[in-house]
Amino acid sequence: MLVTWKYRPRNTFIQRLDPRTRLIFMFSIILALTVPEIWDFRIILPLFFLSLTLYLMARIEWKDVRRVWIFIFILVIFIVGLNGLLSGRGGPSSVTNLPSPVLFNVPIKIPFTDIGWDVPITVSKTWFALTQITRMFTMTLLAIPIPYTIDPNIYGTAFRRMGASDKVSFTMDLAFRFLPTFARDFIITMDAQRARGYEIEKLNGGIPERLRKLAPFIIPVVMQSTVTGEEVIDAMDLRAFGTAPRTWLKQLTYALRDYFILGLGFAIFVACCVLKWGFGFGGYFVPEFFSNWILGL
Amino acid sequence: MNDKSTWEFGTRQVVYGAIGAALYGVLSWASNFVPLPAAGNVTFRPAVAVLIFFGVAYGPWVGFLAGVIGNTLGDALSGWGFYWNWSLGNGLMGLVAGLAMAAISDFRAQKDIIKAVGWGIAGVAVGMLFASLTEMFVGGIDINTALVGYFTPAFIGNTVVTAILVPILMIAFAAVASRRGR
Numbered sequence A: 001m002l003v004t005w006k007y008r009p010r011n012t013f014i015q016r017l018d019p020r021t022r023l024i025f026m027f028s029i030i031l032a033l034t035v036p037e038i039w040d041f042r043i044i045l046p047l048f049f050l051s052l053t054l055y056l057m058a059r060i061e062w063k064d065v066r067r068v069w070i071f072i073f074i075l076v077i078f079i080v081g082l083n084g085l086l087s088g089r090g091g092p093s094s095v096t097n098l099p100s101p102v103l104f105n106v107p108i109k110i111p112f113t114d115i116g117w118d119v120p121i122t123v124s125k126t127w128f129a130l131t132q133i134t135r136m137f138t139m140t141l142l143a144i145p146i147p148y149t150i151d152p153n154i155y156g157t158a159f160r161r162m163g164a165s166d167k168v169s170f171t172m173d174l175a176f177r178f179l180p181t182f183a184r185d186f187i188i189t190m191d192a193q194r195a196r197g198y199e200i201e202k203l204n205g206g207i208p209e210r211l212r213k214l215a216p217f218i219i220p221v222v223m224q225s226t227v228t229g230e231e232v233i234d235a236m237d238l239r240a241f242g243t244a245p246r247t248w249l250k251q252l253t254y255a256l257r258d259y260f261i262l263g264l265g266f267a268i269f270v271a272c273c274v275l276k277w278g279f280g281f282g283g284y285f286v287p288e289f290f291s292n293w294i295l296g297l
Numbered sequence B: 001m002n003d004k005s006t007w008e009f010g011t012r013q014v015v016y017g018a019i020g021a022a023l024y025g026v027l028s029w030a031s032n033f034v035p036l037p038a039a040g041n042v043t044f045r046p047a048v049a050v051l052i053f054f055g056v057a058y059g060p061w062v063g064f065l066a067g068v069i070g071n072t073l074g075d076a077l078s079g080w081g082f083y084w085n086w087s088l089g090n091g092l093m094g095l096v097a098g099l100a101m102a103a104i105s106d107f108r109a110q111k112d113i114i115k116a117v118g119w120g121i122a123g124v125a126v127g128m129l130f131a132s133l134t135e136m137f138v139g140g141i142d143i144n145t146a147l148v149g150y151f152t153p154a155f156i157g158n159t160v161v162t163a164i165l166v167p168i169l170m171i172a173f174a175a176v177a178s179r180r181g182r
Helices: A019-034 A041-057 A062-087 A123-143 A152-161 A166-195 A207-212 A215-238 A256-279 A288-295 B011-030 B047-058 B060-078 B084-098 B110-138 B143-180
Strands: A102-109 A116-122
Touching: A019 A041, A019 A123, A019 A152, A019 A256, A019 B110, A041 A123, A041 A256, A062 A116, A062 A123, A062 B143, A116 A123, A123 A288, A152 A166, A166 A215, A166 B011, A166 B060, A207 B143, A215 B011, A215 B047, A215 B143, B011 B047, B011 B060, B047 B060, B047 B084, B047 B110, B047 B143, B060 B084, B084 B110, B110 B143
Parallel strands: none
Antiparallel strands: A102 A116
């Protein structure tokens, strides 16, 4: 097998959960934070620790996820966090609208001109950047384990049992089956082109030229796949595909633990909506302990 | 454009949706190992040309499924996780490109290639705009970051790939289709 899934069976609580439970729970947390626009650290922090606990319970080895985490850290801390710190935008208007003590100014100057201005870094913007980073990590911690912990063979069944049509679910199932074959075809094509003197590692020229030079690598596999497709269509039509509802080999059933996690996800979503819309709790504010601490530095 | 064959969803769409998704997923994964050109924070993903081509050749449903499932597969294979808004954005990219199908009769004709590339670029704009703007709600970023940090690099990179590789795929496909006779 030339392409391997990141999935590996582990005897963990997370992997014993039904895949539908995992997906529905992740969406519940994303919706709980985004629909009622929760920016209060007293809600975000417990949810962050809940996500972190579930992530650690998945027992994914660090060497498997190291590259992913480096990318996520760069994205969340340097792009999102730094942007929040400088601009204070991307959240509620109270971050920049309410008066807040200035910690220091960052001079920004347009290169080769005298045009420039000072960007004030306030206590409010600093707390907002920290809140936003935590909020994003809360959601990311639930998304990252999915490919490592859900068996690729049950995605089709999971989506069918979540309400997708037979055809859509079968498309997904078929895609998973085709994937190793096409990965093998790509590698064989690359080797065959190398034998003819095509050096994929040494593409030179301008960007259009370098993209054009990728064609000998892409075209043979794509064209062969269109021919394969016709054969598969004939085989499926001969078996009367799509004329009646189909049955699925793999069956999924909810266990008690699934109902518990689903109930927890639903309760978190409802609680966030009720707290925000019913009691006005969950909006953005800078806690006093943070203001005192950072101004005392 | 909205005739039955454009929006038909039968065995052909199921199979080519799956093939498009698998190719898109594999090529996205292979991008990790093939040195690709980049300029600034713009990266060029040749997989996008395959997605646009499948939309143009087999219609909007194939484009949509190939985008949604292919992006999910590519992310899963690379271990990135599951980001529904980017998968849906990729699906929209294929769906809009697929609207060109009814307007294309000859994959070798210059005017049909221009139509395909035009619809492909429109698909890139719609799909990447959707993904970037939904990131405001999912990730809590502001509109400037969404448009400048996410949308612009994705749009430029995918447009260049579409304009260069989709015509090559269409000409190659015309030869294969004429040999196959359907």
